[in-house]
Amino acid sequence: MPSRTAPFTCLVLDDDLLVRDLAGSFVERIPSLVLAGAYDDALLAFERLAREPVDILITDIELPQLNGLELVRALRQPPQVIFMTSHPEYALPTYELDAVDFLVKPLRFDRFLRAIDKALLLLRARAAEAAPVLPSAGSPPEPTDEPDTFFIRTEFQFLKLRFAEVAYVEAMRDFVKVHLLDGTVHITLVNLKHMEEQLPPALFVRTHRSFLVNTSHIDAVTNQEVRIGKVEVPLGSTFREAVLAQVVQQRLLSRHPSRRA
Structure with missing residues:
Protein backbone atom coordinates (compact mmCIF):
# COMPACT_ATOMS: atom_id res chain seq x y z
CA MET A 1 0.00 0.00 0.00
CA PRO A 2 1.50 3.36 -0.97
CA SER A 3 2.33 5.47 2.07
CA ARG A 4 1.09 8.83 0.83
CA THR A 5 -2.43 9.93 1.67
CA ALA A 6 -3.50 11.97 -1.38
CA PRO A 7 -4.00 11.97 -4.24
CA PHE A 8 -4.84 8.27 -4.20
CA THR A 9 -4.03 6.07 -7.17
CA CYS A 10 -6.66 3.96 -8.86
CA LEU A 11 -6.46 1.16 -11.42
CA VAL A 12 -9.43 0.10 -13.59
CA LEU A 13 -9.73 -3.42 -15.04
CA ASP A 14 -12.47 -4.47 -17.47
CA ASP A 15 -12.35 -6.24 -20.83
CA ASP A 16 -15.25 -4.13 -22.12
CA LEU A 17 -13.83 -0.94 -23.62
CA LEU A 18 -16.97 1.12 -22.99
CA VAL A 19 -17.15 0.15 -19.31
CA ARG A 20 -13.40 0.65 -18.90
CA ASP A 40 -8.38 -5.15 -20.31
CA ASP A 41 -6.17 -8.11 -19.29
CA ALA A 42 -6.15 -9.42 -15.71
CA LEU A 43 -2.67 -10.96 -16.02
CA LEU A 44 -1.17 -7.68 -17.16
CA ALA A 45 -2.99 -5.91 -14.32
CA PHE A 46 -1.64 -8.48 -11.86
CA GLU A 47 1.94 -7.87 -13.03
CA ARG A 48 1.43 -4.13 -12.71
CA LEU A 49 -0.05 -4.41 -9.18
CA ALA A 50 2.73 -6.76 -8.04
CA ARG A 51 5.35 -4.37 -9.38
CA GLU A 52 3.72 -1.05 -8.52
CA PRO A 53 0.80 -1.19 -6.05
CA VAL A 54 -2.10 1.25 -6.16
CA ASP A 55 -4.53 2.41 -3.50
CA ILE A 56 -7.78 1.34 -5.15
CA LEU A 57 -8.55 -1.40 -7.67
CA ILE A 58 -11.85 -1.22 -9.59
CA THR A 59 -12.28 -4.51 -11.40
CA ASP A 60 -14.80 -6.51 -13.36
CA ILE A 61 -15.36 -10.09 -12.18
CA GLU A 62 -15.93 -12.00 -15.42
CA LEU A 63 -12.61 -11.76 -17.22
CA PRO A 64 -10.76 -14.19 -19.52
CA GLN A 65 -7.82 -16.23 -18.15
CA LEU A 66 -8.08 -14.86 -14.60
CA ASN A 67 -11.31 -13.47 -13.19
CA GLY A 68 -11.48 -10.54 -10.81
CA LEU A 69 -12.02 -12.69 -7.72
CA GLU A 70 -9.01 -14.86 -8.56
CA LEU A 71 -6.90 -11.79 -9.22
CA GLU A 89 -25.13 -13.23 -7.62
CA TYR A 90 -21.40 -12.49 -7.26
CA ALA A 91 -22.08 -10.27 -4.23
CA LEU A 92 -21.43 -12.99 -1.63
CA PRO A 93 -17.93 -14.03 -2.83
CA THR A 94 -16.87 -10.37 -3.05
CA TYR A 95 -18.07 -9.87 0.53
CA GLU A 96 -15.92 -12.81 1.63
CA LEU A 97 -12.89 -11.04 0.10
CA ASP A 98 -13.62 -7.93 2.22
CA ALA A 99 -14.29 -5.84 -0.85
CA VAL A 100 -15.06 -2.20 -0.20
CA ASP A 101 -18.13 -2.31 -2.44
CA PHE A 102 -19.93 -4.16 -5.21
CA LEU A 103 -21.25 -2.22 -8.20
CA VAL A 104 -23.86 -3.66 -10.54
CA LYS A 105 -23.60 -2.54 -14.17
CA PRO A 106 -24.60 -0.26 -15.82
CA LEU A 107 -22.46 2.06 -13.73
CA ARG A 108 -23.92 5.26 -12.29
CA PHE A 109 -21.66 8.06 -11.14
CA ASP A 110 -23.55 8.70 -7.88
CA ARG A 111 -23.27 5.03 -6.88
CA PHE A 112 -19.64 4.92 -8.04
CA LEU A 113 -18.87 7.99 -5.93
CA ARG A 114 -20.38 6.37 -2.84
CA ALA A 115 -18.13 3.32 -3.31
CA ILE A 116 -15.07 5.53 -3.72
CA ASP A 117 -16.00 7.44 -0.56
CA LYS A 118 -15.93 4.17 1.41
CA ALA A 119 -12.49 3.34 0.03
CA LEU A 120 -11.15 6.81 0.85
CA LEU A 121 -12.44 6.56 4.43
CA LEU A 122 -10.46 3.36 4.89
CA LEU A 123 -7.32 4.74 3.24
CA ARG A 124 -7.39 7.89 5.38
CA ALA A 125 -7.97 5.84 8.51
CA ARG A 126 -4.94 3.70 7.68
CA ALA A 127 -2.83 6.83 7.17
CA ALA A 128 -4.04 8.23 10.49
CA GLU A 129 -3.15 5.00 12.30
CA ALA A 130 0.36 5.10 10.85
CA ALA A 131 0.99 8.65 12.09
CA PRO A 132 2.12 9.31 15.67
CA VAL A 133 -0.29 11.15 17.94
CA LEU A 134 1.51 13.41 20.41
CA PRO A 135 -0.16 15.02 23.43
CA SER A 136 -0.34 18.81 23.43
CA ALA A 137 2.30 20.45 25.61
CA GLY A 138 0.92 21.47 28.98
CA SER A 139 -2.49 19.90 28.42
CA PRO A 140 -3.99 18.20 31.48
CA PRO A 141 -4.36 14.41 31.36
CA GLU A 142 -7.75 13.19 30.17
CA PRO A 143 -9.63 11.31 32.91
CA THR A 144 -9.86 7.62 32.10
CA ASP A 145 -11.98 6.33 34.97
CA GLU A 146 -15.39 7.13 33.47
CA PRO A 147 -17.22 3.78 33.33
CA ASP A 148 -19.53 4.82 30.50
CA THR A 149 -16.83 5.96 28.04
CA PHE A 150 -14.00 4.55 25.94
CA PHE A 151 -11.38 5.85 23.50
CA ILE A 152 -10.62 4.97 19.90
CA ARG A 153 -7.80 6.20 17.72
CA THR A 154 -9.09 7.88 14.58
CA GLU A 155 -8.22 10.78 12.29
CA PHE A 156 -4.90 11.62 14.00
CA GLN A 157 -6.44 11.78 17.48
CA PHE A 158 -7.66 9.75 20.43
CA LEU A 159 -11.41 10.22 20.50
CA LYS A 160 -13.59 9.62 23.56
CA LEU A 161 -17.00 8.08 22.94
CA ARG A 162 -19.83 7.13 25.25
CA PHE A 163 -21.19 3.62 25.06
CA ALA A 164 -24.71 5.07 24.93
CA GLU A 165 -24.03 7.01 21.70
CA VAL A 166 -22.83 3.95 19.77
CA ALA A 167 -25.54 2.33 17.66
CA TYR A 168 -23.49 -0.50 16.15
CA VAL A 169 -20.02 -1.49 15.00
CA GLU A 170 -19.30 -2.82 11.51
CA ALA A 171 -16.26 -4.86 10.46
CA MET A 172 -14.18 -3.88 7.42
CA ARG A 173 -11.04 -6.00 7.04
CA ASP A 174 -8.66 -4.97 9.85
CA PHE A 175 -10.78 -1.91 10.65
CA VAL A 176 -14.13 -1.32 12.24
CA LYS A 177 -16.61 1.43 11.52
CA VAL A 178 -18.22 2.75 14.71
CA HIS A 179 -21.68 4.05 13.81
CA LEU A 180 -23.12 6.60 16.22
CA LEU A 181 -26.80 7.36 16.78
CA ASP A 182 -26.47 10.77 15.14
CA GLY A 183 -25.22 9.19 11.90
CA THR A 184 -21.52 9.98 12.47
CA VAL A 185 -19.13 7.20 11.50
CA HIS A 186 -15.62 6.78 12.94
CA ILE A 187 -13.08 4.29 11.58
CA THR A 188 -10.39 2.76 13.77
CA LEU A 189 -7.76 0.08 13.22
CA VAL A 190 -9.17 -2.56 15.57
CA ASN A 191 -10.75 -5.74 14.27
CA LEU A 192 -14.27 -6.68 15.35
CA LYS A 193 -13.18 -9.61 17.52
CA HIS A 194 -10.91 -7.41 19.62
CA MET A 195 -13.54 -4.68 19.76
CA GLU A 196 -16.10 -7.20 21.04
CA GLU A 197 -13.70 -8.43 23.71
CA GLN A 198 -13.22 -4.91 25.09
CA LEU A 199 -16.79 -3.57 24.99
CA PRO A 200 -19.21 -4.43 27.84
CA PRO A 201 -20.80 -7.81 26.99
CA ALA A 202 -23.98 -6.82 28.83
CA LEU A 203 -24.44 -3.90 26.46
CA PHE A 204 -23.17 -5.14 23.08
CA VAL A 205 -24.21 -8.30 21.25
CA ARG A 206 -22.88 -9.89 18.07
CA THR A 207 -25.66 -10.18 15.47
CA HIS A 208 -23.52 -11.22 12.52
CA ARG A 209 -19.89 -12.05 11.89
CA SER A 210 -19.47 -8.45 10.73
CA PHE A 211 -21.75 -6.57 13.15
CA LEU A 212 -21.80 -5.78 16.86
CA VAL A 213 -24.90 -3.96 18.10
CA ASN A 214 -25.72 -1.87 21.17
CA THR A 215 -28.65 -3.78 22.70
CA SER A 216 -30.15 -0.69 24.32
CA HIS A 217 -30.93 0.78 20.89
CA ILE A 218 -32.54 -2.28 19.28
CA ASP A 219 -36.15 -1.49 18.38
CA ALA A 220 -37.12 -4.75 16.66
CA VAL A 221 -35.77 -8.23 15.99
CA THR A 222 -36.82 -10.37 13.02
CA ASN A 223 -35.50 -13.66 11.67
CA GLN A 224 -32.99 -11.89 9.46
CA GLU A 225 -32.21 -8.50 11.02
CA VAL A 226 -32.32 -6.21 14.00
CA ARG A 227 -33.57 -2.66 13.56
CA ILE A 228 -32.19 0.47 15.14
CA GLY A 229 -34.55 3.23 14.13
CA LYS A 230 -34.61 3.01 10.33
CA VAL A 231 -31.30 1.13 10.11
CA GLU A 232 -31.44 -2.61 9.40
CA VAL A 233 -28.48 -4.64 10.69
CA GLU A 241 -30.56 -17.49 19.68
CA ALA A 242 -28.03 -15.47 21.69
CA VAL A 243 -29.55 -12.19 20.50
CA LEU A 244 -33.05 -13.28 21.48
CA ALA A 245 -31.84 -14.45 24.89
CA GLN A 246 -29.97 -11.23 25.63
CA VAL A 247 -32.30 -8.69 24.06
CA VAL A 248 -35.83 -10.08 24.09
CA GLN A 249 -36.52 -12.94 26.47
CA GLN A 250 -35.88 -11.17 29.77
CA ARG A 251 -38.28 -8.38 28.80
CA LEU A 252 -40.85 -10.31 26.78
CA LEU A 253 -44.42 -9.92 28.04
CA SER A 254 -46.04 -13.35 28.22
CA ARG A 255 -49.61 -14.57 28.07
CA HIS A 256 -48.81 -16.62 31.15
CA PRO A 257 -46.53 -14.51 33.40
CA SER A 258 -46.47 -17.13 36.14
CA ARG A 259 -44.90 -19.67 33.77
CA ARG A 260 -41.90 -17.52 32.90
CA ALA A 261 -38.59 -19.03 33.91
Whole structure:
Protein backbone atom coordinates (compact mmCIF):
# COMPACT_ATOMS: atom_id res chain seq x y z
CA MET A 1 0.00 0.00 0.00
CA PRO A 2 1.50 3.36 -0.97
CA SER A 3 2.33 5.47 2.07
CA ARG A 4 1.09 8.83 0.83
CA THR A 5 -2.43 9.93 1.67
CA ALA A 6 -3.50 11.97 -1.38
CA PRO A 7 -4.00 11.97 -4.24
CA PHE A 8 -4.84 8.27 -4.20
CA THR A 9 -4.03 6.07 -7.17
CA CYS A 10 -6.66 3.96 -8.86
CA LEU A 11 -6.46 1.16 -11.42
CA VAL A 12 -9.43 0.10 -13.59
CA LEU A 13 -9.73 -3.42 -15.04
CA ASP A 14 -12.47 -4.47 -17.47
CA ASP A 15 -12.35 -6.24 -20.83
CA ASP A 16 -15.25 -4.13 -22.12
CA LEU A 17 -13.83 -0.94 -23.62
CA LEU A 18 -16.97 1.12 -22.99
CA VAL A 19 -17.15 0.15 -19.31
CA ARG A 20 -13.40 0.65 -18.90
CA ASP A 21 -13.55 4.12 -20.41
CA LEU A 22 -16.63 5.04 -18.36
CA ALA A 23 -15.06 3.91 -15.07
CA GLY A 24 -11.86 5.72 -15.98
CA SER A 25 -13.75 8.92 -16.72
CA PHE A 26 -15.51 8.63 -13.34
CA VAL A 27 -12.12 8.32 -11.61
CA GLU A 28 -10.82 11.41 -13.42
CA ARG A 29 -13.81 13.45 -12.20
CA ILE A 30 -12.86 12.88 -8.54
CA PRO A 31 -10.19 15.38 -7.39
CA SER A 32 -8.60 13.10 -4.78
CA LEU A 33 -8.00 10.28 -7.29
CA VAL A 34 -5.42 9.73 -10.01
CA LEU A 35 -6.04 7.13 -12.73
CA ALA A 36 -2.88 5.01 -12.63
CA GLY A 37 -3.94 2.75 -15.47
CA ALA A 38 -6.81 1.06 -17.31
CA TYR A 39 -6.39 -2.59 -18.33
CA ASP A 40 -8.38 -5.15 -20.31
CA ASP A 41 -6.17 -8.11 -19.29
CA ALA A 42 -6.15 -9.42 -15.71
CA LEU A 43 -2.67 -10.96 -16.02
CA LEU A 44 -1.17 -7.68 -17.16
CA ALA A 45 -2.99 -5.91 -14.32
CA PHE A 46 -1.64 -8.48 -11.86
CA GLU A 47 1.94 -7.87 -13.03
CA ARG A 48 1.43 -4.13 -12.71
CA LEU A 49 -0.05 -4.41 -9.18
CA ALA A 50 2.73 -6.76 -8.04
CA ARG A 51 5.35 -4.37 -9.38
CA GLU A 52 3.72 -1.05 -8.52
CA PRO A 53 0.80 -1.19 -6.05
CA VAL A 54 -2.10 1.25 -6.16
CA ASP A 55 -4.53 2.41 -3.50
CA ILE A 56 -7.78 1.34 -5.15
CA LEU A 57 -8.55 -1.40 -7.67
CA ILE A 58 -11.85 -1.22 -9.59
CA THR A 59 -12.28 -4.51 -11.40
CA ASP A 60 -14.80 -6.51 -13.36
CA ILE A 61 -15.36 -10.09 -12.18
CA GLU A 62 -15.93 -12.00 -15.42
CA LEU A 63 -12.61 -11.76 -17.22
CA PRO A 64 -10.76 -14.19 -19.52
CA GLN A 65 -7.82 -16.23 -18.15
CA LEU A 66 -8.08 -14.86 -14.60
CA ASN A 67 -11.31 -13.47 -13.19
CA GLY A 68 -11.48 -10.54 -10.81
CA LEU A 69 -12.02 -12.69 -7.72
CA GLU A 70 -9.01 -14.86 -8.56
CA LEU A 71 -6.90 -11.79 -9.22
CA VAL A 72 -7.59 -10.34 -5.77
CA ARG A 73 -6.95 -13.69 -4.09
CA ALA A 74 -3.60 -13.94 -5.90
CA LEU A 75 -2.34 -10.55 -4.71
CA ARG A 76 -0.17 -10.68 -1.58
CA GLN A 77 -1.31 -7.22 -0.47
CA PRO A 78 -4.53 -6.32 -2.26
CA PRO A 79 -5.48 -2.65 -2.44
CA GLN A 80 -8.94 -1.45 -1.51
CA VAL A 81 -11.10 -3.32 -4.04
CA ILE A 82 -14.36 -2.29 -5.68
CA PHE A 83 -15.90 -4.98 -7.86
CA MET A 84 -18.22 -4.27 -10.77
CA THR A 85 -20.30 -6.85 -12.63
CA SER A 86 -23.53 -7.45 -14.49
CA HIS A 87 -24.32 -10.41 -12.23
CA PRO A 88 -25.61 -9.60 -8.71
CA GLU A 89 -25.13 -13.23 -7.62
CA TYR A 90 -21.40 -12.49 -7.26
CA ALA A 91 -22.08 -10.27 -4.23
CA LEU A 92 -21.43 -12.99 -1.63
CA PRO A 93 -17.93 -14.03 -2.83
CA THR A 94 -16.87 -10.37 -3.05
CA TYR A 95 -18.07 -9.87 0.53
CA GLU A 96 -15.92 -12.81 1.63
CA LEU A 97 -12.89 -11.04 0.10
CA ASP A 98 -13.62 -7.93 2.22
CA ALA A 99 -14.29 -5.84 -0.85
CA VAL A 100 -15.06 -2.20 -0.20
CA ASP A 101 -18.13 -2.31 -2.44
CA PHE A 102 -19.93 -4.16 -5.21
CA LEU A 103 -21.25 -2.22 -8.20
CA VAL A 104 -23.86 -3.66 -10.54
CA LYS A 105 -23.60 -2.54 -14.17
CA PRO A 106 -24.60 -0.26 -15.82
CA LEU A 107 -22.46 2.06 -13.73
CA ARG A 108 -23.92 5.26 -12.29
CA PHE A 109 -21.66 8.06 -11.14
CA ASP A 110 -23.55 8.70 -7.88
CA ARG A 111 -23.27 5.03 -6.88
CA PHE A 112 -19.64 4.92 -8.04
CA LEU A 113 -18.87 7.99 -5.93
CA ARG A 114 -20.38 6.37 -2.84
CA ALA A 115 -18.13 3.32 -3.31
CA ILE A 116 -15.07 5.53 -3.72
CA ASP A 117 -16.00 7.44 -0.56
CA LYS A 118 -15.93 4.17 1.41
CA ALA A 119 -12.49 3.34 0.03
CA LEU A 120 -11.15 6.81 0.85
CA LEU A 121 -12.44 6.56 4.43
CA LEU A 122 -10.46 3.36 4.89
CA LEU A 123 -7.32 4.74 3.24
CA ARG A 124 -7.39 7.89 5.38
CA ALA A 125 -7.97 5.84 8.51
CA ARG A 126 -4.94 3.70 7.68
CA ALA A 127 -2.83 6.83 7.17
CA ALA A 128 -4.04 8.23 10.49
CA GLU A 129 -3.15 5.00 12.30
CA ALA A 130 0.36 5.10 10.85
CA ALA A 131 0.99 8.65 12.09
CA PRO A 132 2.12 9.31 15.67
CA VAL A 133 -0.29 11.15 17.94
CA LEU A 134 1.51 13.41 20.41
CA PRO A 135 -0.16 15.02 23.43
CA SER A 136 -0.34 18.81 23.43
CA ALA A 137 2.30 20.45 25.61
CA GLY A 138 0.92 21.47 28.98
CA SER A 139 -2.49 19.90 28.42
CA PRO A 140 -3.99 18.20 31.48
CA PRO A 141 -4.36 14.41 31.36
CA GLU A 142 -7.75 13.19 30.17
CA PRO A 143 -9.63 11.31 32.91
CA THR A 144 -9.86 7.62 32.10
CA ASP A 145 -11.98 6.33 34.97
CA GLU A 146 -15.39 7.13 33.47
CA PRO A 147 -17.22 3.78 33.33
CA ASP A 148 -19.53 4.82 30.50
CA THR A 149 -16.83 5.96 28.04
CA PHE A 150 -14.00 4.55 25.94
CA PHE A 151 -11.38 5.85 23.50
CA ILE A 152 -10.62 4.97 19.90
CA ARG A 153 -7.80 6.20 17.72
CA THR A 154 -9.09 7.88 14.58
CA GLU A 155 -8.22 10.78 12.29
CA PHE A 156 -4.90 11.62 14.00
CA GLN A 157 -6.44 11.78 17.48
CA PHE A 158 -7.66 9.75 20.43
CA LEU A 159 -11.41 10.22 20.50
CA LYS A 160 -13.59 9.62 23.56
CA LEU A 161 -17.00 8.08 22.94
CA ARG A 162 -19.83 7.13 25.25
CA PHE A 163 -21.19 3.62 25.06
CA ALA A 164 -24.71 5.07 24.93
CA GLU A 165 -24.03 7.01 21.70
CA VAL A 166 -22.83 3.95 19.77
CA ALA A 167 -25.54 2.33 17.66
CA TYR A 168 -23.49 -0.50 16.15
CA VAL A 169 -20.02 -1.49 15.00
CA GLU A 170 -19.30 -2.82 11.51
CA ALA A 171 -16.26 -4.86 10.46
CA MET A 172 -14.18 -3.88 7.42
CA ARG A 173 -11.04 -6.00 7.04
CA ASP A 174 -8.66 -4.97 9.85
CA PHE A 175 -10.78 -1.91 10.65
CA VAL A 176 -14.13 -1.32 12.24
CA LYS A 177 -16.61 1.43 11.52
CA VAL A 178 -18.22 2.75 14.71
CA HIS A 179 -21.68 4.05 13.81
CA LEU A 180 -23.12 6.60 16.22
CA LEU A 181 -26.80 7.36 16.78
CA ASP A 182 -26.47 10.77 15.14
CA GLY A 183 -25.22 9.19 11.90
CA THR A 184 -21.52 9.98 12.47
CA VAL A 185 -19.13 7.20 11.50
CA HIS A 186 -15.62 6.78 12.94
CA ILE A 187 -13.08 4.29 11.58
CA THR A 188 -10.39 2.76 13.77
CA LEU A 189 -7.76 0.08 13.22
CA VAL A 190 -9.17 -2.56 15.57
CA ASN A 191 -10.75 -5.74 14.27
CA LEU A 192 -14.27 -6.68 15.35
CA LYS A 193 -13.18 -9.61 17.52
CA HIS A 194 -10.91 -7.41 19.62
CA MET A 195 -13.54 -4.68 19.76
CA GLU A 196 -16.10 -7.20 21.04
CA GLU A 197 -13.70 -8.43 23.71
CA GLN A 198 -13.22 -4.91 25.09
CA LEU A 199 -16.79 -3.57 24.99
CA PRO A 200 -19.21 -4.43 27.84
CA PRO A 201 -20.80 -7.81 26.99
CA ALA A 202 -23.98 -6.82 28.83
CA LEU A 203 -24.44 -3.90 26.46
CA PHE A 204 -23.17 -5.14 23.08
CA VAL A 205 -24.21 -8.30 21.25
CA ARG A 206 -22.88 -9.89 18.07
CA THR A 207 -25.66 -10.18 15.47
CA HIS A 208 -23.52 -11.22 12.52
CA ARG A 209 -19.89 -12.05 11.89
CA SER A 210 -19.47 -8.45 10.73
CA PHE A 211 -21.75 -6.57 13.15
CA LEU A 212 -21.80 -5.78 16.86
CA VAL A 213 -24.90 -3.96 18.10
CA ASN A 214 -25.72 -1.87 21.17
CA THR A 215 -28.65 -3.78 22.70
CA SER A 216 -30.15 -0.69 24.32
CA HIS A 217 -30.93 0.78 20.89
CA ILE A 218 -32.54 -2.28 19.28
CA ASP A 219 -36.15 -1.49 18.38
CA ALA A 220 -37.12 -4.75 16.66
CA VAL A 221 -35.77 -8.23 15.99
CA THR A 222 -36.82 -10.37 13.02
CA ASN A 223 -35.50 -13.66 11.67
CA GLN A 224 -32.99 -11.89 9.46
CA GLU A 225 -32.21 -8.50 11.02
CA VAL A 226 -32.32 -6.21 14.00
CA ARG A 227 -33.57 -2.66 13.56
CA ILE A 228 -32.19 0.47 15.14
CA GLY A 229 -34.55 3.23 14.13
CA LYS A 230 -34.61 3.01 10.33
CA VAL A 231 -31.30 1.13 10.11
CA GLU A 232 -31.44 -2.61 9.40
CA VAL A 233 -28.48 -4.64 10.69
CA PRO A 234 -28.11 -8.29 9.54
CA LEU A 235 -28.92 -11.06 12.03
CA GLY A 236 -27.07 -14.29 11.23
CA SER A 237 -28.69 -17.62 12.02
CA THR A 238 -25.80 -18.66 14.28
CA PHE A 239 -26.25 -15.54 16.41
CA ARG A 240 -30.07 -15.40 16.54
CA GLU A 241 -30.56 -17.49 19.68
CA ALA A 242 -28.03 -15.47 21.69
CA VAL A 243 -29.55 -12.19 20.50
CA LEU A 244 -33.05 -13.28 21.48
CA ALA A 245 -31.84 -14.45 24.89
CA GLN A 246 -29.97 -11.23 25.63
CA VAL A 247 -32.30 -8.69 24.06
CA VAL A 248 -35.83 -10.08 24.09
CA GLN A 249 -36.52 -12.94 26.47
CA GLN A 250 -35.88 -11.17 29.77
CA ARG A 251 -38.28 -8.38 28.80
CA LEU A 252 -40.85 -10.31 26.78
CA LEU A 253 -44.42 -9.92 28.04
CA SER A 254 -46.04 -13.35 28.22
CA ARG A 255 -49.61 -14.57 28.07
CA HIS A 256 -48.81 -16.62 31.15
CA PRO A 257 -46.53 -14.51 33.40
CA SER A 258 -46.47 -17.13 36.14
CA ARG A 259 -44.90 -19.67 33.77
CA ARG A 260 -41.90 -17.52 32.90
CA ALA A 261 -38.59 -19.03 33.91
